[in-house]
Amino acid sequence: MSFELVGRSGDVAKGDVLSVEIEGVEVAVVHADDDNFYAVRDECSHAAVALSEGELDGCLIECWLHGSRFDLRTGAPSGLPATEPVAVFPVEIRDGDIYVSTTPSNGVEP
Template sequence: MSVEGFVRACALSELEEDMPRRVELDGVPVSVVSTEGEVFAIHDICSHANVSLSEGEVDDCTIECWLHGSRFDLRSGKPSGLPATRPVPVYPVKIEGDDVLVSVTQES
């Protein structure tokens, strides 16, 4: 399903609060996260260590890289602590019914 550059990532009902879900959309690894009443999509690869962010923990609208502990803001992709210094892309999300749609062609 594709709507204006958005593709279906998963069902909203499949997401557990604060539990990242890794999906691949058009060849792009994405972590989809439901937290604090919103759904976010962030590039799933840490900008510091090239590991999956979806294996990390979510807290206070951030996701932590499990390897070295860098945290990234789910809204902006900006790191909030070392060792990461570069942000990771975040992607626009739309909810239509039970579908979570993400556009990996547009970064927020």
């Protein structure tokens, strides 16, 4: 599994989202309230808008357009109108650097 350096963990405060591009795919890197970092495809599976512009609630990210919510750990939608999951990418913190895998962990193609 290949990982890409996307930033420093100290630069992303808890509750913030960093939007990055990895191999042509827009990815939202989230520093969640549980103090873990998560990465998901930065595009709502329902409306194709940036999830990074939405609200965070624990381990859920909400699409700002229609209110679809996605679990950051699994990519699964937790409410309509979205019915399809978003891709989830493994994250590693190494010496304060954030690395995101180029391969989704939940089998959803980005």
